[in-house]
Amino acid sequence: MDKFGLPACQAAGHLVNAYLMQNTGPKGPAEGALDQIIKILDRLLALHPKEIDLSLGRMHRLLAALGHPEKRLPPVIHIAGTNGKGSVTATLRAVLEAAGKRCHVYTSPHLVSFNERIRLGTDGKFVSDPMLQEALQRCEEANAGEEITFFEITTAAAFLLFAEHRADILLLEVGLGGRLDATNVIDRPLATVITPVSMDHEKFLGNDVADIAAEKAGIIKQGVPVVCAAQEDAALRVIGRQAARNRASLEVFGQDFVALEDQGRMTYQDDDELIDLPLPVLNGRHQVANAGLALATLKTAGLLPEEATIAKGLKSVNWPGRLQPVTHGPLHDLCPDDAEVWVDGGHNPGAGISIAEFMGEQEERAPRPLYLVSGMLTTKDPVGFFRPFHGLVRHVGTVPISSTNTARTPEDLADLARCAGLEATPFQSLDAALADVAACAANDGEPPRILICGSLYLAGEALARNGMAPE
Structure with a gap:
């Protein structure tokens, strides 16, 4: 039984259904590739009795069988949190691409088609069906029928694609939690990001904000800088302790940097500078804070471009299904x-x-x-x-x-x-x-x-x- 009290193959059936929703009709991919992907996804769904079983052991085993693609990735920015992960990731991508950088992007879940989870920096588009089919088949063969969750094996497929196609950076969004999430096999990212932490997925992450924050803070690595959204005091204390244990510098929204809306513009300010910018195109006051978190992350990673390029990026952010x-x-x-x-x-x-x-x-x-x-x-x-x-x-x-x-x-x-x-x-x-x-x-x-x-x-x-x- 899975987290919803349903067998994994039944509960996760929406993955295949959602894939079919978009990838049909005259504009869809070749029927052969589509059919094969659906069959593979069906088989992968049956490899574990639960949709979610947080652990890293199965992931390490499969990645070793694949030749450790996680060790051949471009530089990584790793993003965890409860709300805003996708918006921050989309803003990071928009600003980096405005600066001429090629970005691999991994997000979940998808809205319409599974391909949305994997964007390749080679062309800036979602992975094609033939490429996705090949990567999934290789992972299925390397796994050799061993027990593994759907998210783990599809994350491994994403790592294969990211390792074998060139890009300047990988924006890697956590699936669930952080500490035991399948993405948390990266030894030394450029930076880690923690967006606002709140109550969600309590069955897996804990019954209060402090426990959930501890799971999110599990992506913090030794000596790797952390950029953090404004948090409830209980969450921030946990994140601060984890950063201190790992001797990781910690930059916090509202303490070390801030982004505010002012007369139809956005102001970003930290200890070094104040930048006047257009508002992000994403709707909602919270998107100003998300944009500020993204800019602070780029600065921490040494990737913040000049003001005109930042402005161009903020005007081009695209993250569907959010207001x-x-x-x-x-x-x-x-x-x-x-x-x-x-x-x-x-x-x-x-x-x-x-x-x-x-x-x-x-x-x-x-x-x-x-x-x-x-x-x-x-x-x-x-x-x-x-x-x-x-x-x-x-x-x-x-x-x-x-x-x-x-x-x-x-x-x-x-x-x-x-x-x-x-x-x-x-x-x-x-x-x-x-x-x-x-x-x-x-x-x-x-x-x-x-x-x-x-x-x-x-x-x-x-x-x-x-x-x-x-x-």
């Missing part, structure tokens, strides 16, 4: 013509605070009734996620998530939304929930603001439904 506006397409067509539609994959209480803050700012800027359309996994805390929206939301429509077997039922999620003080109604599809919003808006005569939220899986379904797969 992403939807202005046209099939999904938008289900909504009133004048509806304002957003998609966000945030799914824990910390994300709920940031998203609600942004929606509150939109309400002050241009008042509209706010409707949530939400689906969530059974491992998440819906009450904690919904609570920051109290007093801001007109209604919540709860929906199933078809790309996973581990989502809460719409009825269960509606009950939990009510526990957070929100009015909620269950629906059996995303389309039905949006149709209800359209009917309410027609009756009220007010253009609505619609937020599709609560899960990266739901965000992926919404983007795929609207023909907006990540690129």
Whole structure:
């Protein structure tokens, strides 16, 4: 049984389903490569009875059988944390690429297609199906049927690709936790980064913020500088102790550097300089802090470019499914013509605070009734996620998530939304929930603001439904 109380092959079926969601049709890859990848993914899912079993032993064994690709990687920036890992990674990539650097990037989970997890610096694009197929086959053969989790063996495939294709740097995002995460086999990265730590994955990481921070801080290495977001005191104490044990310098947001929004601009400041920059293109006040964390990391690693190049990078950051506006397409067509539609994959209480803050700012800027359309996994805390929206939301429509077997039922999620003080109604599809919003808006005569939220899986379904797969 896996973390969701389901056999791994059943619980992780959404991985194959999500892969199929985008990689079909006339624009998809060759049918042979697609078919082979789906078959390989199915086989890999069956190699361990659990989807998550945190350990490094299996990873070290497989990497040794593959000739240690983890020792042949370009310089690595290793990123852990609860919220903001993907946004910080995307900002690092945008600024580095603006400076002419070639970046390998590893992130998870994907929104629509598995290929999104592996971006190669050779061309800046997601790994192609033929290349992914070959890497997965090599890992499957080297593993020789031994027990290993899906994330471990696919991470090994990513390391193979990163080792065998040239790039200037690898931006390596932790999957879960840090200390025992499959990515934590890198001996000496250029820098380690810890984004904001909050409650999530308690079953695996601990029941309080200090315990979770200890797992995240497990990526800190001897003598390797650490750049850290602003944290709760309990988390920061743990991170500080781990840095001290490893004689690793520690730079902390709000103490050693800061990034602030000021009159429509962003100011980055540390002990050495003050830089006036455009705001990041990603929406939300928290993205200013994420951008500041990325810039401090680049400076610590000796990679911060000149001001004009930083500005160019901040204007080009792309990280789908995070307060992403939807202005046209099939999904938008289900909504009133004048509806304002957003998609966000945030799914824990910390994300709920940031998203609600942004929606509150939109309400002050241009008042509209706010409707949530939400689906969530059974491992998440819906009450904690919904609570920051109290007093801001007109209604919540709860929906199933078809790309996973581990989502809460719409009825269960509606009950939990009510526990957070929100009015909620269950629906059996995303389309039905949006149709209800359209009917309410027609009756009220007010253009609505619609937020599709609560899960990266739901965000992926919404983007795929609207023909907006990540690129």
